[in-house]
Amino acid sequence: xxxxxxxxxxxxxxxxxxxxLSGCAYAARLGITRRMLIAxxxxxxxxxxIGIVLEALFSTSSLLWISLMAMAMLLIAGREVTARxxxxxxxxxxxxxxxxxxxxxxxTVAVLTLTVVINPDPWFTPQYAIPLxxxxxxxxxxxxxxxxxxxxxxTWQQRSVIxxxxxxxxxxxxxxxxxxxxxxxxxxxxxINAMAAAGIVSLPGMMTGQILAGTTPALAVxxxxxxxxxxxxGTGFGSMLSVLLASRRLFDKRERLRxxxxxxxxxx
Amino acid sequence: MxxxxxxxxxxxxxxxxxxxxxxxxxxxxxEIHCISGKSGSGKSRLxxxxxxxxxxxxxxxxxxxxxxxxxxxxxxxxxxLIPAQSExxxxxxxxxxxxxxxxxxxxxxxxxxxxLKQPVSYLSSGExxxxxxxxxxxxxxxxxxxxxxxANLDEGSRKSVENWLLNMIRQQHWPVLWxxxxxxxxxxxASHHWDLENGCLTLTG
Numbered sequence: 001x002x003x004x005x006x007x008x009x010x011x012x013x014x015x016x017x018x019x020x021l022s023g024c025a026y027a028a029r030l031g032i033t034r035r036m037l038i039a040x041x042x043x044x045x046x047x048x049x050i051g052i053v054l055e056a057l058f059s060t061s062s063l064l065w066i067s068l069m070a071m072a073m074l075l076i077a078g079r080e081v082t083a084r085x086x087x088x089x090x091x092x093x094x095x096x097x098x099x100x101x102x103x104x105x106x107x108t109v110a111v112l113t114l115t116v117v118i119n120p121d122p123w124f125t126p127q128y129a130i131p132l133x134x135x136x137x138x139x140x141x142x143x144x145x146x147x148x149x150x151x152x153x154x155t156w157q158q159r160s161v162i163x164x165x166x167x168x169x170x171x172x173x174x175x176x177x178x179x180x181x182x183x184x185x186x187x188x189x190x191x192i193n194a195m196a197a198a199g200i201v202s203l204p205g206m207m208t209g210q211i212l213a214g215t216t217p218a219l220a221v222x223x224x225x226x227x228x229x230x231x232x233x234g235t236g237f238g239s240m241l242s243v244l245l246a247s248r249r250l251f252d253k254r255e256r257l258r259x260x261x262x263x264x265x266x267x268x
Numbered sequence: 269m270x271x272x273x274x275x276x277x278x279x280x281x282x283x284x285x286x287x288x289x290x291x292x293x294x295x296x297x298x299e300i301h302c303i304s305g306k307s308g309s310g311k312s313r314l315x316x317x318x319x320x321x322x323x324x325x326x327x328x329x330x331x332x333x334x335x336x337x338x339x340x341x342x343x344x345x346x347x348x349l350i351p352a353q354s355e356x357x358x359x360x361x362x363x364x365x366x367x368x369x370x371x372x373x374x375x376x377x378x379x380x381x382x383x384l385k386q387p388v389s390y391l392s393s394g395e396x397x398x399x400x401x402x403x404x405x406x407x408x409x410x411x412x413x414x415x416x417x418x419a420n421l422d423e424g425s426r427k428s429v430e431n432w433l434l435n436m437i438r439q440q441h442w443p444v445l446w447x448x449x450x451x452x453x454x455x456x457x458a459s460h461h462w463d464l465e466n467g468c469l470t471l472t473g
Binding site: 158160163168172178252 | 320344355356357
């Protein structure tokens with residue numbers, strides 16, 4: 001089974017449709033024409049660039065280049081996690097904790113899936129490694145960002161509750177336990193919901209892509225199941241680890257709440 | 269509460285926190301040292317430092333035990349700070365207590381024992397404050413830091429809570445730092461009275 005080639009002229013047809021839509025949006029004074037056109041241009045440019053990078057990566061198949069690519073993806077995800085928090089930890093702590101948690105969970109799960117489950121030869125074959133890591137990182141990133149945001153915001157709002165608990169001689173784990181559990185839960189719920197709805201409400205994107213590319217639905221479904229389970233594992237452990245590390249940072253050695261270590265994002 | 273415990277003095281030497289300088293006080297067991305001062309003078313901050321809830325310099329000890337000899341929670345189990353406004357984090361009152369408090373404690377503060385089964389949202393601010401005082405007796409402290417303990421109470425219960433506290437302090441022989449601003453109350457309860465002004469603590473009575 002081969003995939004039908006998409007020529008630039010065919011893509012341009014889709015582009016013309018977007019132009020027509022933006023014309024209508026302009027006429028209807030929706031005020032989003034400019035933003036839509038810029039976003040569409042970005043899609044074309046960014047995806048073309050990543051296409052070039054991936055083509056190069058696929059042709060070399062060297063572990064070094066694949067690792068570099070993976071590190072770049074990780075650092076960008078770490079930056080994104082920090083940017084998505086309303087309040088973040090001072091210094092580089094939010095970035096560091098987010099990146100470490102995603103590294104530990106996503107990379108471990110990706111390597112495990114590659115070496116044990118899928119087992120291509122070599123195990124880092126980019127055709128498998130890069131999409132797998134990309135999907136894991138993307139989902140873990142969302143989970144970690146949600147739970148760190150939740151942890152920091154709730155801690156800020158409930159700082160006098162936490163301190164009242166400390167006054168009664170509770171340890172820092174007891175004093176912030178409820179908030180911590182709530183934060184991890186909120187980070188994991190989107191993936192759990194996605195698993196519950198898969199196949200009924202939505203046809204997951206990866207599976208649909210594989211089917212488009214000529215894979216039989218039966219095989220595509222198996223890959224999708226694997227991916228969804230691994231995403232849940234990666235997001236779950238990533239959320240737990242990040243909340244564990246960040247909540248420890250909110251207290252010092254004397255187990256005092258250090259609310260001064262939280263700042264509004266976009267300030268230091 | 270259990271029987272008589274021999275507590276040590278609460279001693280604060282050369283404490284520095286924020287703009288507070290060289291705060292030095294020794295409170296022997298059973299004595300109440302009242303601290304007053306304008307709002308913003310750092311009274312609550314001083315108590316927070318003694319409870320080790322904020323970074324500070326200086327030596328604080330209870331009997332022969334220095335603050336730094338113990339972990340934060342161990343120290344705060346002994347030196348109990350009771351804030352002006354109590355916080356509640358579970359739905360029901362009883363969940364906040366390690367052990368169910370003795371009914372005599374409740375009735376001494378004019379509280380019905382049914383109150384323990386109620387949701388926190390049903391409580392008045394006066395009831396919360398009185399329950400917070402009882403909650404603060406577990407685990408049993410060896411010194412008390414009171415931050416305007418009767419400020420949220422109406423005139424009637426203010427006196428009875430004050431008497432209850434005086435009774436407990438006499439019984440338990442705690443050294444007590446008591447932040448207050450009502451001069452009459454200070455006259456009634458204080459063994460010594462300190463005034464906090466411009467970051468300095470001075471003995472006035």
